[in-house]
Amino acid sequence: MRTIAKWVCVPVAVVLSGLAFGQAGGARMAGYSKAATARQRDIEDRFLRIPSPEKARTLHRILTAEPHPAGSERNNELGRDLAKQFEEQGWEDVKLHRYDVLVSDPREVTVEMLSPVRYVASLREDAYEVDPDTSNPRVSRGYASLSASGEVTAPVIYAHSGNPDDYALLKKHGIDPRGKIALVRYSNPYSYRGFKALTAQQEGAAAILIYSDPAEDGYVRGKVFPEGPWGPESHIQRGAITYDFLVAGDPLTPGWPSLPGARHLKPEEAKSLPGIMAVPMSWRDAKPILENMGGPAAPPAWQGGLKIQYRLGGGAASLHVKVDMNTRLAPNYVVEARIRGEQLPDEWVLIGNHRDAWEYGGVDPASGTASMMEVTRALGELKRQGVRPKRTIVVCSWDGEEIGLTGSTEWGEQFAEELQSKLVAYLNVDSSTSGPEFEPSAVASLAPLIVEVTRAIPHPSGGTLYSAWTERHQRLTAGRKRPSADSALVDVRIGSGSDHTVFLNHLGRPTVGLTFTGPYGVYHSVYDDFYWMNHFGDPGYRYHVLLAQMWGVLTLRLANAEILPFDFAYYVDCVGQFIREIRMKKGVAAHLDLSGLQAANDRFRAAGLELRRATSRSLASGSLGGPGFAAVNRSIMDVESNWMHPDGIPGRPWFKHLLYAARYTYAHLELPGLTEAVEKEDWATARQQAQLLLEAIDKNATLLRQAVSLLQAGRP
Numbered sequence: 001m002r003t004i005a006k007w008v009c010v011p012v013a014v015v016l017s018g019l020a021f022g023q024a025g026g027a028r029m030a031g032y033s034k035a036a037t038a039r040q041r042d043i044e045d046r047f048l049r050i051p052s053p054e055k056a057r058t059l060h061r062i063l064t065a066e067p068h069p070a071g072s073e074r075n076n077e078l079g080r081d082l083a084k085q086f087e088e089q090g091w092e093d094v095k096l097h098r099y100d101v102l103v104s105d106p107r108e109v110t111v112e113m114l115s116p117v118r119y120v121a122s123l124r125e126d127a128y129e130v131d132p133d134t135s136n137p138r139v140s141r142g143y144a145s146l147s148a149s150g151e152v153t154a155p156v157i158y159a160h161s162g163n164p165d166d167y168a169l170l171k172k173h174g175i176d177p178r179g180k181i182a183l184v185r186y187s188n189p190y191s192y193r194g195f196k197a198l199t200a201q202q203e204g205a206a207a208i209l210i211y212s213d214p215a216e217d218g219y220v221r222g223k224v225f226p227e228g229p230w231g232p233e234s235h236i237q238r239g240a241i242t243y244d245f246l247v248a249g250d251p252l253t254p255g256w257p258s259l260p261g262a263r264h265l266k267p268e269e270a271k272s273l274p275g276i277m278a279v280p281m282s283w284r285d286a287k288p289i290l291e292n293m294g295g296p297a298a299p300p301a302w303q304g305g306l307k308i309q310y311r312l313g314g315g316a317a318s319l320h321v322k323v324d325m326n327t328r329l330a331p332n333y334v335v336e337a338r339i340r341g342e343q344l345p346d347e348w349v350l351i352g353n354h355r356d357a358w359e360y361g362g363v364d365p366a367s368g369t370a371s372m373m374e375v376t377r378a379l380g381e382l383k384r385q386g387v388r389p390k391r392t393i394v395v396c397s398w399d400g401e402e403i404g405l406t407g408s409t410e411w412g413e414q415f416a417e418e419l420q421s422k423l424v425a426y427l428n429v430d431s432s433t434s435g436p437e438f439e440p441s442a443v444a445s446l447a448p449l450i451v452e453v454t455r456a457i458p459h460p461s462g463g464t465l466y467s468a469w470t471e472r473h474q475r476l477t478a479g480r481k482r483p484s485a486d487s488a489l490v491d492v493r494i495g496s497g498s499d500h501t502v503f504l505n506h507l508g509r510p511t512v513g514l515t516f517t518g519p520y521g522v523y524h525s526v527y528d529d530f531y532w533m534n535h536f537g538d539p540g541y542r543y544h545v546l547l548a549q550m551w552g553v554l555t556l557r558l559a560n561a562e563i564l565p566f567d568f569a570y571y572v573d574c575v576g577q578f579i580r581e582i583r584m585k586k587g588v589a590a591h592l593d594l595s596g597l598q599a600a601n602d603r604f605r606a607a608g609l610e611l612r613r614a615t616s617r618s619l620a621s622g623s624l625g626g627p628g629f630a631a632v633n634r635s636i637m638d639v640e641s642n643w644m645h646p647d648g649i650p651g652r653p654w655f656k657h658l659l660y661a662a663r664y665t666y667a668h669l670e671l672p673g674l675t676e677a678v679e680k681e682d683w684a685t686a687r688q689q690a691q692l693l694l695e696a697i698d699k700n701a702t703l704l705r706q707a708v709s710l711l712q713a714g715r716p
């Protein structure tokens with residue numbers, strides 16, 4: 001999973017129609033007529049009563065009993081176990097999909113300081129008696145998945161967060177990174193470790209060591225494990241360094257599924273396969289190196305949480321680093337099941353969560369799996385009671401998320417055509433719970449629906465999830481201007497780093513991500529385990545249940561809607577905001593005329609508002625029957641597809657969405673082709689990209705007007 005600061009759209013002028021969205025009590029639900037709303041409310045009430053904290057906790061203990069990284073026998077066993085549970089819960093067409101993908105684990109990892117003092121890094125995490133899981137001999141030492149293998153003895157340098165700016169500053173001080181071992185920290189500002197690895201590789205470094213500074217996730221933040229939720233001195237953030245920001249999934253099968261026997265590239269042909277050695281470390285292992293680094297003092301912004309003077313290095317201090325990875329093809333398994341829709345079996349709502357974990361994965365991802373299995377148990381129970389959804393609900397337990405979004409990507413590539421035509425939306429949950437704060441993200445057209453659904457979910461504090469969420473937001477932003485609509489509380493700037501990527505960026509299907517967060521400093525370490533969850537994250541498993549309720553009701557709301565509850569008028573507002581942000585960028589005023597694009601967006605806005613009104617009228621009057629709705633729904637589903645361009649964004653053809661991509665750091669990136677061209681001051685490409693965007697917006701405005709005509713034609 002990713003851990004990235006959240007941003008919301010906060011459009012300038014959002015007027016959400018109270019008719020369509022967001023009303024509590026007896027009002028119609030978005031996408032439902034009055035009669036259908038009453039039926040749906042009954043289904044949701046029944047659903048909400050089923051998820052149980054005890055059951056979530058029992059399964060969470062099973063999932064976190066042993067380390068289960070992708071490709072391990074334990075993870076495969078858990079996959080078979082989940083498949084069996086889906087069967088028992090009454091799900092249909094249960095399948096295990098096998099993909100043969102590149103995995104790697106360490107044969108040997110050594111980091112030692114040779115001078116000015118000798119020090120051998122343990123690369124191990126301490127065991128604590130209160131938590132017997134921490135002394136399990138099957139816990140691995142720290143390693144970076146898909147690191148290159150090799151051995152080097154070289155001077156060490158401190159490159160802060162390992163971003164390009166950091167190396168520029170080193171060079172200003174006369175420190176040449178070429179051939180050196182770069183020690184960097186996780187990370188301020190956040191950047192994905194794979195981006196740090198690529199940057200070090202491009203700078204010519206011989207190896208990269210990435211350590212967890214206590215300023216980011218340790219004692220500087222608060223009490224550390226086992227007394228508190230933050231990372232103790234020996235905790236190691238494992239993780240992959242796969243360059244999946246270039247192309248996601250198995251590096252040897254970019255763009256096609258890694259089915260057994262499929263063509264696999266040679267490693268040297270694989271763009272997303274790192275070409276540098278990388279090792280993650282605890283601050284305890286990094287401290288002797290930092291203390292003996294030598295060289296000029298690092299600038300104030302580079303000083304971390306350790307009580308030492310951080311220096312830039314480049315002098316006499318030298319390290320020996322050896323990494324010997326066992327990199328090979330191994331099977332990953334995606335577990336798939338469905339409840340076939342009663343009326344629209346060829347429209348799918350997909351929910352999913354990954355199963356593989358670096359060690360126990362208490363938060364990441366076992367909390368998500370525990371929530372998911374409560375959703376599927378409850379949906380199975382409803383089916384047993386004779387309540388089958390209108391559309392098909394599909395569930396997937398992904399594998400290999402941690403090594404490069406592998407399972408979801410390979411599955412998405414295998415079923416690309418079917419998903420492009422049938423998938424209404426993908427609702428992802430990676431970690432469900434590390435605390436009580438609700439942090440949803442979604443393509444902008446689904447943000448209003450998320451707000452509406454939170455009003456139907458009871459919160460442990462006694463109110464609704466909506467009230468708890470918005471009250472917290474008001475506390476956080478006290479004194480600041482409130483966003484003009486609740487929808488602006490949903491993060492509509494979607495980065496990468498989880499399993500939504502293939503669906504949104506490669507296949508052009510709408511996605512949602514749900515999570516509850518809190519203080520969490522043990523990400524990807526051995527301490528992210530059952531003990532941590534039961535003492536800090538969610539001791540009563542109430543938020544596991546709350547997430548399951550939110551996730552399940554959102555699924556049912558989409559699965560049973562008469563008219564799919566997407567709000568394109570809100571989408572347009574966010575796109576307008578993205579365009580305004582481009583306008584502010586350097587050089588744009590002089591080199592790029594965006595008035596045509598803005599005008600197209602205004603046309604799209606008018607169509608979006610018209611559709612909102614027409615939908616509302618049609619549902620209120622009950623004037624349109626099933627066949628009429630089917631055509632309208634087809635148009636609604638086609639909107640997201642129209643944002644796709646077959647060539648992809650410049651330099652990254654696998655990423656085909658014109659509105660959404662991620663930066664190499666995994667950070668969100670809107671209007672990616674246009675934004676990147678503008679940032680490079682490549683005005684010819686920028687003009688081309690603006691034109692593609694304009695054409696897509698116009699296509700969608702036409703599509704929405706067609707949907708409006710269909711609705712109006714159905715009126716009495």
Ligand SMILES: [Zn+2]
Binds near residue numbers: 365430431
């Ligand atoms: Zn995860």
